[in-house]
Amino acid sequence: MSAIDTFLQMVHDSDNIVFFGGAGVSTESGIPDFRSKDGLYNQHYKYPPETMLSHTFYEQHTDEFYRFYRDKILNASLSAQPNMAHKKLAELEQAGKLKAVITQNIDGLHQKGGSKNVLELHGSIHRNFCQHCHKFFDAEYIRQTTGIPKCDACGGTIKPDVVLYEEGLDNDVIEQSLYYISHADMLIIGGTSLVVYPAASLVRYYHGHKLVLINKSSTDMDHTADLVLHDSIGEVFSKIKL
Known part of the structure; x- marks a missing residue:
């Protein structure tokens, strides 16, 4: 057999x-995955992907985080079948x-x-929450924004409900x-x-x-x-x- x-x-x-x-x-x-020959770890950015997808980087370089997140995570995931x-x-x-x-x-x-x-x-790219008032936003809302996405209710910063490096x-x-x-x-x-x-x-x-x-x-x-x-x-x- x-x-x-x-x-x-x-x-x-x-x-x-x-x-x-x-x-x-x-x-x-x-x-794309992270570790294969064509994965994100083998592409060239100003910072390594593991750094850009860390909690510290999100807090300190939120704009740069979202640029990478939209480009390499969100766009690929939303277009995939x-x-x-x-x-x-x-x-x-x-x-x-x-x-x-x-x-x-x-x-x-x-x-x-x-x-x-x-x-x-x-976690999931499809769940995003305002860090101030906790209002929910879907992934398409995040994709359509530029810079740091802000809550349309209170102006707070929206964070994806994904587990970043350094998070439990x-x-x-x-x-x-x-x-x-x-x-x-x-x-x-x-x-x-x-x-x-x-x-x-x-x-x-x-x-x-x-x-x-x-x-x-x-x-x-x-x-x-x-x-x-x-x-x-x-x-x-x-x-x-x-």
């Missing part, structure tokens, strides 16, 4: 699947087999693809993620190098025997997985027939 056939059999035999995904899920929709991985995950959820999608991505493509129970570890994850999202992972009969990890902590540490709470890693490159957890597929995640998920 091929690795793909083994994966499909695991999916068929499971009814409590949890998916844990990273940037590799979105790169197939045209959104769900790929086969997003669509098949939504189908698995609708069929009652998938219980949760846990994602490190902030682009909202899982919801756009039809998934309902999505736990966003690093939301405890409620972590607790929900731990619950789903620890109760899953199958955990599929896809499109992540598992080097971003603390998010990557959550997968260690899985105690079952159907741990599947789908990633184009190897990870430090390959040796602990029950099945490893070094392949395109969209290509792998396209094989699922419900």
